[in-house]
Amino acid sequence: LACHVEEVELGGGLPILRNGILVGLIPGPDLEFALDRLASDDDAQCFMSAQDRWQGPDRAAQRCDADSDLISLDGTAEAGTAEADTQPPTTKDPTDFTPYIDPAPVSLDICSPMDLVFECFVKLGLRYICVLREGKFVGLVHKKAFVRYVKETHDLELKH
Numbered sequence: 001l002a003c004h005v006e007e008v009e010l011g012g013g014l015p016i017l018r019n020g021i022l023v024g025l026i027p028g029p030d031l032e033f034a035l036d037r038l039a040s041d042d043d044a045q046c047f048m049s050a051q052d053r054w055q056g057p058d059r060a061a062q063r064c065d066a067d068s069d070l071i072s073l074d075g076t077a078e079a080g081t082a083e084a085d086t087q088p089p090t091t092k093d094p095t096d097f098t099p100y101i102d103p104a105p106v107s108l109d110i111c112s113p114m115d116l117v118f119e120c121f122v123k124l125g126l127r128y129i130c131v132l133r134e135g136k137f138v139g140l141v142h143k144k145a146f147v148r149y150v151k152e153t154h155d156l157e158l159k160h
Helices: 002-011 028-037 082-086 114-124 143-159
Strands: 013-018 021-027 107-109 128-133 136-142
Touching: 013 028, 013 136, 021 028, 021 128, 107 114, 114 128, 114 143, 136 143
Parallel strands: 021 136, 107 128
Antiparallel strands: 013 021, 128 136
């Protein structure tokens, strides 16, 4: 990941996909911050799912059932359960990138009108919008690239 941070910065973020479906996005600056916290990123594996639970440096991640009420989204046991009463607090894992993931980035269908894209950038103050086709991720539209495209299109129309 570290060798692609510059590409991600240019691209605005790293989409998190599961079977082609967008399940989150890590903004470029957040990804760079998280990577800087790693002691050595050469062989580190990073958790990017709230369903993978950190068990400490000596144990592997425990896969949790999405419907389980024993594990909360931050990876801790829910209060009042037997597991919460017997489990000591775990250390914060630097390879856990879930705090940096936006689980619901703004997304539009690829057939959305340009006016809607413009309104999202202006009224919501977004830097990027995820693009979906039939619910599957196809790319990102960045505000700077969108403004450049609109300007170029406008300039071409003025010439004709």
